[in-house]
Amino acid sequence: MRTLYPPIDPHDSGLLDVGDGNQIYYEVCGNPDGKPAVMIHGGPGGGCNANHRRQWNPDLYRIVLFDQRNCGRSRPHASDPETDLTANTTWNLVADMERLREHLGIERWQVFGGSWGSALALAYAQTHPDRTSEIVLRGIFLVRPQELHWFYQEGTRHLFPDLWERLVAPIPEEERDDLIAAFGRRLEGTDDEARLAAARAWSQWEAGTITLLPNPALVEEFGEDKLAVCFARIENHYFRHGGWFEPADQLIRNVDRIRHIPAVIVQGRYDTCTPMATAWDLHKAWPEAEFQVAPDAGHAYSEPGVLDRLIAATDGFAGPAAG
Numbered sequence: 001m002r003t004l005y006p007p008i009d010p011h012d013s014g015l016l017d018v019g020d021g022n023q024i025y026y027e028v029c030g031n032p033d034g035k036p037a038v039m040i041h042g043g044p045g046g047g048c049n050a051n052h053r054r055q056w057n058p059d060l061y062r063i064v065l066f067d068q069r070n071c072g073r074s075r076p077h078a079s080d081p082e083t084d085l086t087a088n089t090t091w092n093l094v095a096d097m098e099r100l101r102e103h104l105g106i107e108r109w110q111v112f113g114g115s116w117g118s119a120l121a122l123a124y125a126q127t128h129p130d131r132t133s134e135i136v137l138r139g140i141f142l143v144r145p146q147e148l149h150w151f152y153q154e155g156t157r158h159l160f161p162d163l164w165e166r167l168v169a170p171i172p173e174e175e176r177d178d179l180i181a182a183f184g185r186r187l188e189g190t191d192d193e194a195r196l197a198a199a200r201a202w203s204q205w206e207a208g209t210i211t212l213l214p215n216p217a218l219v220e221e222f223g224e225d226k227l228a229v230c231f232a233r234i235e236n237h238y239f240r241h242g243g244w245f246e247p248a249d250q251l252i253r254n255v256d257r258i259r260h261i262p263a264v265i266v267q268g269r270y271d272t273c274t275p276m277a278t279a280w281d282l283h284k285a286w287p288e289a290e291f292q293v294a295p296d297a298g299h300a301y302s303e304p305g306v307l308d309r310l311i312a313a314t315d316g317f318a319g320p321a322a323g
Helices: 052-053 090-103 115-125 145-154 161-168 181-189 192-209 216-222 225-240 274-285 304-318
Strands: 012-019 021-032 035-040 061-066 111-114 132-138 263-270 291-294
Touching: 012 090, 021 090, 035 052, 035 090, 035 115, 035 216, 035 304, 052 061, 052 304, 061 090, 061 263, 090 115, 111 115, 111 216, 115 132, 115 192, 132 304, 145 181, 161 192, 181 192, 181 225, 192 216, 192 225, 216 225, 263 274, 263 304
Parallel strands: 035 061, 035 111, 111 132, 132 263, 263 291
Antiparallel strands: 012 021, 021 061
């Protein structure tokens, strides 16, 4: 069973001005002359962490990480209710990635993303297939209406009724027929107390459902004020807009643009956040991509069966010296 590579520190980092008053934080780790790879975090709004760097062999890869607009170490931060999210859209994030690639002088890079990061990875690769050497995806999420309905209305609640009660607690009964909209009104409203209560409920619902086994430390982390408000505001903003995908199944319809690119898709069998049905739809549309199911895993990249397959994929694309 493969595990994370040893901890590493960045050898380059900074803030890149991407317009609209935004600066995104980026860092580069590993071998400066290695194979370029870019890590696309989930959420949206989750940000990167030090363990994300460790999914590649640092002797063989030039590993690029960045915090998407308004989260992590990027500026301005969505935890400030005055931060305007209007310019935080999927297609602006795709443009940010291109700007970052050019800034770093990279010709082509491996595009790696999980959860929301899988959607952004597909959006980027389909827009810039000539800049994408390989694609590695995990926990497939395409922001289609049925996926949002599953997680925020009539799916996951039946598996976690106790956690569901905590999620809906800030929302009156009469508004629960559209939870995404109801949370949006509170997250973007002027009542600071209501905003924080909604943000904690939203963020801790996700933290409580993404792992196969309970992870109380993760739930507590997602309840921290700054992280909760940032994470909830950005996710809700994206979900209210359907990820700006038109039509809703755009990422599946446009698979022809990337069919020729070597790819691996990893999906946890017991992923209750982004159920396997979505990954299966992508697999059927894109059989050329290697499809792997972790039989004993949920949604999180840190699930052993998922992590093993992700590192096997990055090792495989690095060449025979990896491992």
